[in-house]
Amino acid sequence: MAYDLAVNGQTHHVDADPATPLLWILREQLGLPGTKFGCGAGLCGACTVHLDGVATRSCQVPLGTVGTQQITTIEGLGTPAARHPVQKAWIDIQVPQCGYCQSGMIMAVAALLAHTAAPTDDQINTEITNICRCGTYPRVRRAIHALAQAGEATSHG
Amino acid sequence: MGKIATWTRRGFIAAGGLVGGGLALGIAFAPNRLGIKGDDKALNTWVKITPDNRVTVLVPHCDMGQGSQTGLAMMLAEELDADWSLVGVQEAPALPAYANEYLVRGMLLGAAPPLILGRAVDDAVLGLTALMGLQITGGSASIRFTGELGMRTAGAAARAMLIQAAAARWGVSAGSCSAAQSMVRHAPSGRMLTFGAVAEDAALLPPPAAPALKPFAAWRIVGTSPPRFDVAAKVDGSARYAIDVVLPGMLYAAVAAAPVFGGKLLSVDSAAVEKMPGVHSVVRLDNAVAVLAAGYWQAQTALRALEPKFDDGGHGHVSSTEIDTAQSALLAKGAGSTDVKRGDAAAALAAAAHVVTADYAVPYLAHATLEPPNAVVHIVGDKCEIWTGVQDPLNARATAARAAGLPRENVTLHNCMVGGGFGRKIPDVMDFIEQAAKLGRAAAPRPVKLIWSREEDITHDYYRTAARARFQGGLNAHGQPVVWRADYTGEAGEQAAHLPYQIDNQLITGQKYANHVRTGAWRSVDHSQHGFFSESFVDELAAAAGKDAFQFRRDLLQAGSRQRAVLEMAAEKSGWGASLQAGCGRGIALTESFGSIVAEVAEVAVAPSGAVQVRRVTAVVDCGDLVHPDAATAQIEGGIMFGLAAALYGEITIENGAVTQRNFDTYRVARMVDAPAIAVYFIASHAPRGGIGEVGVPGIAPAIANAIHAACGVRMRKLPLRSVAMAAGPAPDQHASAL
Structure with missing residues (x-):
């Protein structure tokens, strides 16, 4: 089946089985390997992308269900020249270790902060369920709070 | 022409010129000459300084996010007196032949034909690298060995040569010149030259045999925390792991191995599956079946449609219950092979005023690196190229060569960023490389990318062993411990079982237990179970003696010792002794591993339901002088989270x-909600450097178990701790300290 996908602001034509998970379309057909495969069961969050701004585990999204939703991957969140605030905070606080989970982690955090500018620890625990085996969680939390504070400073400033 | 100097009996320093000008300097040495076990290991270090004044450090270790590539470059730059902003790093291609070729052709000579440099360098330095059978990142050894022995010496040697070259150009004595910020300076005349400007001259000089290293007080790069080299690419999706490698015409492979270790593939009917869309072929391996397809999802879908029949290798009866029973029976037989013997444990136990006994058990654990095992293999004719991300590229290459039926020198391995190691990607556990090479043969001349599913990873790991230990401890009439008796399952001689405490009578023995379940090194190796065993039992002795857990330990440590300093600081920083809410408690543990001393205090809350929440962890670490304090802190944080996940949830069972x-639904790991507030402190003792990547792990399980006891009086002797209610059954008894 042929589909037109809106990925990172561009339309891509793909032809594949409608049951194919979006993850593999992104990685193998669109050349966007920043979105990672971790479990294939929606448990780890390494494959998190935004569908119309909502953090979504792309290994659980069949191609045939995507429709006209706007897909944003880590490659579309920001670039080295124009990094997203979450990406900047990740560098400032040196969050990543092996880095494999971090695309998904960053996408999940960016979506959280987009709707909750200053999340509480409980909200962070509920919303950020991505797995990081290196154990970067304390720094992820620190980075989220730093972003929330900076956001507040901007809005009050 | 290249020059070479013998640098101590254990290594060589060699120097040569670069095409286009500049200095290349290398160190080669063999740890076996240092008494480190293994007769074919060697490490090497290279640095090049180019006319543009840039310094490139070639690091022979992979980066799994532990920051050692950055740290090693810092150690070299420190001795070189380089301007840190001009320093870059490259991972060495860790293959003897490839390293030779790469170093000579690629690094030293650009595209020029090899051996312009001269036989001396090639034979003596690069020849030494050909002795390498292993080039491993593990054992928390990068900074300790490569850094201390290789990087610092290479930096110091290059600095001496650059100063000498500048002095010769100015016609002054080298002693009247100094180096700073990648410049050589002649103070009396105020003249300055960049390293790059004199690098070509320096390349003509003989390297010094014994370059002087800087004293601690002169360090200005080491001990700071510049951004790690690897981080930026990890925030925008541009970091490339082996799983991201794409080659033209590449096939994707999914594999299912015999569910029971030792099992073989009996039969598989592949006719229908071979007709599925995108499927290229079904490949039968000795103990596995694989599907090659145009895409990974197609390969995985087709694999799931297969109904392969495997035998169980005669191990189909083994269960966790049986393993538990067998290990208990081993310990019940009495002492195994002696590990530690001091005084007379039997007599001391007989004479003790109070004897405490306890059994502990830990389960098998999976590594579950978030990047599942994977590799890309491309075989054309008798040449093989392989892309993977492992902790030992040389062993991976040898494994691939064996499986593909090719000589090692025909195999080129590209080591990529490693998406988590923890011991899963070390030598002799590279079954996925073996599979990939065989599938590469089947796909040839097309390349193939093998990716393990998470299910394949969890069910086919080399697990941290399941183990049990039985303890007897004796107190005298004053509540002082006089005897420590421990029997554990495991090879005798596990240093992890040794005590930092002064107890006069000790007998520690080990009994080997093995079955068909594959076991291997898991972050902190034996320390991961012995830390839990010993530090739980010390706590039980303290409780039996009616003493405070911190004070009891402190009294058993020598005054003025590093161990005591670490323990005392942990108590101070954690607010040890300050009151907590009902249902909360603190637990302390002191462990020593990989040359570092760590004390951890966990603060936990036990809910009426029995649910355990670790709220806060305070860690104090003495690992000698720090290279990169922020990366070291991150490693301790990560080690604590890794150990915490195992302590609370980690369990692999056999049926x-x-x-x-x-x-991850059945093999639970830690998530954000489990992450306590972690505070890490270091004691800069100037002791010889210890490891950092693993040393945070061993102490957290006992610290949590001890905290649970402090919180509700229940002693947890079996991991995972999961919930107190499940372990203790009826309502926790405040005085249930188990004696």
Whole structure:
């Protein structure tokens, strides 16, 4: 089946089985390997992308269900020249270790902060369920709070 | 022409010129000459300084996010007196032949034909690298060995040569010149030259045999925390792991191995599956079946449609219950092979005023690196190229060569960023490389990318062993411990079982237990179980003596010792002794591993339901002088989270000979909600450098178990701790300290 996908602001034509998970379309057909495969069961969050701004585990999204939703991957969140605030905070606080989970982690955090500018620890625990085996969680939390504070400073400033 | 100097009996320093000008300097040495076990290991270090004044450090270790590539470059730059902003790093291609070729052709000579440099360098330095059978990142050794022995010496040697070259150009004595910020300076005349400007001259000089290293007080790069080299690419999706490698015409492979270790493939009917869309072929391996397809999802879908029949290798009866029973029976037989013997434990136990006994048990654990095992293999004719991300590229290459039936020198391995190691990607556990090479043969001349599913990873790991230990401890009439008796399952001589405490009578023995379940090194290796065993039992002795857990330990440590300093600081920083809410408690543990001393205090809350929440962890670490304090802190944080996940949830069980758990729903790991506030402190003792990557792990399980006891009086002797209610049954008894 042929589909037109809106990925990172561009339309891509793909032809594949409608049951194919979006993850593999992104990685193998669109050349966007920043979105990672971790479990294939929606448990780890390494494959998190935004569908119309909502953090979504792309290994659980069949191609045939995507429709006209706007897909944003880590490659579309920001670039080295124009990094997203979450990406900047990740560098400032040196969050990543092996880095494999971090695309998904960053996408999940960016979506959280987009709707909750200053999340509480409980909200962070509920919303950020991505797995990081290196154990970067304390720094992820620190980075989220730093972003929330900076956001507040901007809005009050 | 290249020059070479013998640098101590254990290594060589060699120097040569670069095409286009500049200095290349290398160190080669063999740890076996240092008494480190293994007769074919060697490490090497290279640095090049180019006319543009840039310094490139070639690091022979992979980066799994532990920051050692950055740290090693810092150690070299420190001795070189380089301007840190001009320093870059490259991972060495860790293959003897490839390293030779790469170093000579690629690094030293650009595209020029090899051997312009001269036989001396090639034979003596690069020839030494050909002795390498292993080039491993593990054992928390990068900074300790490569850094201390290789990087610092290479930096110091290059600095001496650059100063000498500048002095010669100015016609002054080298002693009247100094170096700073990648410049050589002649103070009396105020003249300055960049390293790059004199690098070509320096390349003509003989390297010094014994370059002087800087004293601690002169360090200005080491001990700071510049951004790690690897981080930026990890925030925008541009970091490339082996799983991201794409080659033209590449096939994708999914594999299913015999569920029971030792099992073989009996039969598989592949006719229908071979007709599925995108499927290229079904490949039968000795103990596995694989599907090659145009895409990974197609390969995985087709694999799931197969109904392969495997035998169980005669192990189908093995279960966790049986393993538990067998290990208990081993310990019940009495002492195993002696590990530690001091005084007379039997007599001391007989004479003790109070004897405490306890049994502990830990389960098998999976590594579950978030990047599942994978590799890309491309075989054309008798040449093989392989892309993977492992902790030992040389061993991976040898494994691939064996499986592909090719001589090692025909195999080129590209080591990529490693998406988590923890011991899963070290030598002799590279079954996925073996599979990939065989599938590469089947796909040839097309390349193939093998990716393990998470289920394949969880069910086919080399697990941290399941183990049990039985303890007897004796107190005298004053509540002082006089005897420590421990028997554990495991090879005798596990240093992890040794005590930092002064107890006069000790007998520690080990009994080997093995079955068909594959075991291997898991972050902190034996320390991961012995830390839990010993530090739980010390706590039980303290409780039996009616003493405070911190004070009891402190009294058993020598005054003025590093161990005591670490323990005392942990108590101070954690607010040890300050009151907590009902249902909360603190637990302390002191462990020593990989040359570092760590004390951890966990603060936990036990809910009426029995649920355990670790709220806060305070860690104090003495690992000698720090290279990169922020990366070291991150490693301790990560080690604590890794150990915490295992302590609370980690468990692999065996039924009918096979692993029961399949994915992260059944093999639970830590998430954000489990992460306590972690505070890490270091004691800069100037002691010889210890490791950092693993040393945070061993102390957290006992610290949590001890905290649970402090919180509710229940002693947890079996991991995972999961919930107090499950372990203790009826309502926790405040005085249930188990004696």
